[in-house]
Amino acid sequence: MDLKISYSSKGIENEDVEGLIVFLPEKSDTRAAGLSDLPENLKKIINTAVREEVFNGKTGSSQRLITGSAKPSQLLLIGIGKKEELNPEIIRRAAGGAGKALACSKLKSIGVMLSNVLSTSSNKECGQWISEGLQLGAYEFKSYKSSENNSPKNLKVRILDKDALSSAKAVKLGALRAVSANIARTLGNTPANDMNPGKLAEEAKNLCKTEGLKYKVIEEKEMKKLGMGMLLGVSQGSITPAKLIFMEYRHPEAKDTLAVVGKGVTFDSGGISLKPGKSMDEMKFDMCGSAAVLGAMNAVAKIKPKLNVIGVVPATENLPGGNAQRPGDIVTAYNGKKVEILNTDAEGRLILGDALSYTIEKYNPVAVVDLATLTGACVVALGHHATGALSNHSGFMERIRQAGEKSGDRVWELPNFPEYGELLKGKYGDLQNIGGPAGGTITGGKFLQHFVGDTPWVHLDIAGTAWNVKYVDYHPANGATGVGVRLLIDLISDWQPLN
Ligand code: BES
Numbered sequence: 001m002d003l004k005i006s007y008s009s010k011g012i013e014n015e016d017v018e019g020l021i022v023f024l025p026e027k028s029d030t031r032a033a034g035l036s037d038l039p040e041n042l043k044k045i046i047n048t049a050v051r052e053e054v055f056n057g058k059t060g061s062s063q064r065l066i067t068g069s070a071k072p073s074q075l076l077l078i079g080i081g082k083k084e085e086l087n088p089e090i091i092r093r094a095a096g097g098a099g100k101a102l103a104c105s106k107l108k109s110i111g112v113m114l115s116n117v118l119s120t121s122s123n124k125e126c127g128q129w130i131s132e133g134l135q136l137g138a139y140e141f142k143s144y145k146s147s148e149n150n151s152p153k154n155l156k157v158r159i160l161d162k163d164a165l166s167s168a169k170a171v172k173l174g175a176l177r178a179v180s181a182n183i184a185r186t187l188g189n190t191p192a193n194d195m196n197p198g199k200l201a202e203e204a205k206n207l208c209k210t211e212g213l214k215y216k217v218i219e220e221k222e223m224k225k226l227g228m229g230m231l232l233g234v235s236q237g238s239i240t241p242a243k244l245i246f247m248e249y250r251h252p253e254a255k256d257t258l259a260v261v262g263k264g265v266t267f268d269s270g271g272i273s274l275k276p277g278k279s280m281d282e283m284k285f286d287m288c289g290s291a292a293v294l295g296a297m298n299a300v301a302k303i304k305p306k307l308n309v310i311g312v313v314p315a316t317e318n319l320p321g322g323n324a325q326r327p328g329d330i331v332t333a334y335n336g337k338k339v340e341i342l343n344t345d346a347e348g349r350l351i352l353g354d355a356l357s358y359t360i361e362k363y364n365p366v367a368v369v370d371l372a373t374l375t376g377a378c379v380v381a382l383g384h385h386a387t388g389a390l391s392n393h394s395g396f397m398e399r400i401r402q403a404g405e406k407s408g409d410r411v412w413e414l415p416n417f418p419e420y421g422e423l424l425k426g427k428y429g430d431l432q433n434i435g436g437p438a439g440g441t442i443t444g445g446k447f448l449q450h451f452v453g454d455t456p457w458v459h460l461d462i463a464g465t466a467w468n469v470k471y472v473d474y475h476p477a478n479g480a481t482g483v484g485v486r487l488l489i490d491l492i493s494d495w496q497p498l499n
């Protein structure tokens with residue numbers, strides 16, 4: 001459900017809403033929670049609920065209360081845990097839980113109390129964390145439920161901030177960040193019969209048109225002329241043509257250009273090295289890297305940072321059609337390297353390799369980050385709560401790590417020792433596309449490094465974090481998470497030249 005979130009500097013008594021969301025720490029009444037602005041009758045109801053242990057304030061806890069004759073008629077209490085342990089991610093997750101509750105309620109309007117407990121870090125971002133969490137939590141993917149999608153529900157949310165603890169700007173930014181991640185989620189969730197390379201290109205084109213970005217696509221005919229043998233090799237197993245998509249945001253005073261490249265395999269069957277049937281349906285999510293690029297470009301176009309940002313998506317299917325590439329085939333990459341295809345299921349690195357070397361040559365970015373559901377090994381190594389990273393530049397890596405921390409899209413760096421690269425030496429060609437079972441996420445990233453030269457680069461393996469992430473209240477239990485979008489927004493918004 002889409003929330004219509006707006007900011008108000010009025011108190012609850014001046015707002016006409018059906019319900020009110022109140023965030024409360026553990027073992028805390030309204031006074032300890034800094035909620036002195038609440039009308040007395042509401043305070044009394046809340047304090048009774050706390051005293052009677054109807055509500056305990058632990059993270060993940062929530063309680064709906066009926067207020068009887070008081071206004072508004074419903075209260076939603078949301079636990080934020082121990083006061084001294086409070087941080088932005090806890091607030092965002094608590095708001096996510098509230099968003100989920102709103103999505104399945106019948107309410108048409110609700111107020112949200114900001115309080116000084118939420119803004120103890122003495123910055124004005126608490127309004128952002130809350131609107132972001134609410135909008136992420138309220139996300140649902142129901143367009144294929146024929147009984148449910150008839151009328152899109154709208155819910156008016158008023159963030160009540162009488163004491164100017166936050167700002168209208170923060171609230172608006174939080175909602176934008178979430179809406180952008182939700183764009184990525186929907187692209188990811190859409191089944192592969194409706195989200196193929198052509199459709200992905202169309203989505204990118206529409207986004208560019210609405211947001212005033214420059215759009216460009218390289219078709220297969222041109223890829224052949226340019227010599228993008230790795231991308232074409234993957235695509236040749238499908239009758240649906242590949243697209244190499246470019247979305248350009250430019251700022252007139254920008255000094256730096258950043259390139260953001262996302263894996264856009266709209267379905268990964270493995271190709272001739274066919275995957276087993278179990279969970280193969282999940283390979284519709286193999287374009288979640290590209291979805292993050294589109295989501296981030298949506299936000300960038302509106303935030304307008306002083307930095308050029310080029311969003312790049314190599315989009316293809318990996319299918320075992322009659323013309324599919326075979327294990328043992330040797331293809332020539334855009335940068336001239338000869339690559340032995342030992343496993344057609346290691347296709348992400350192939351399409352990204354050509355996209356990376358072309359993008360770097362064409363746009364000369366100061367740095368490039370790629371996002372890809374690259375290896376199952378990353379899910380084994382890190383599970384679903386950290387994105388794996390590999391880099392050739394410690395300064396840029398640290399920026400990404402910090403953006404991950406700040407946004408909640410957490411990143412864990414893997415070692416980039418040269419020895420791992422030895423596993424990719426080709427028997428007949430220059431390189432082979434797999435390095436064996438040991439350190440699979442690292443060798444996958446190492447393969448990409450052959451296509452970035454000296455450009456500062458970070459590779460993000462989002463195989464574990466792109467879908468089905470549990471225990472994070474602003475993520476749906478199933479489906480795409482929109483991982484990467486909020487990380488990229490943080491990276492780009494605070495951009496400083498790299499050393
Ligand atoms: N898209 C997959 C990676 C993947 C698998 C992500 C499962 C999330 C869940 C990728 O294209 C792939 O198939 N990688 C292979 C690489 C191997 C052949 C070296 C893999 O992980 O098995």
Ligand code: MN
Nearest residue numbers: 268345346347
């Ligand atoms: Mn694959």
Ligand code: ZN
Nearest residue numbers: 265268286348
């Ligand atoms: Zn894949």
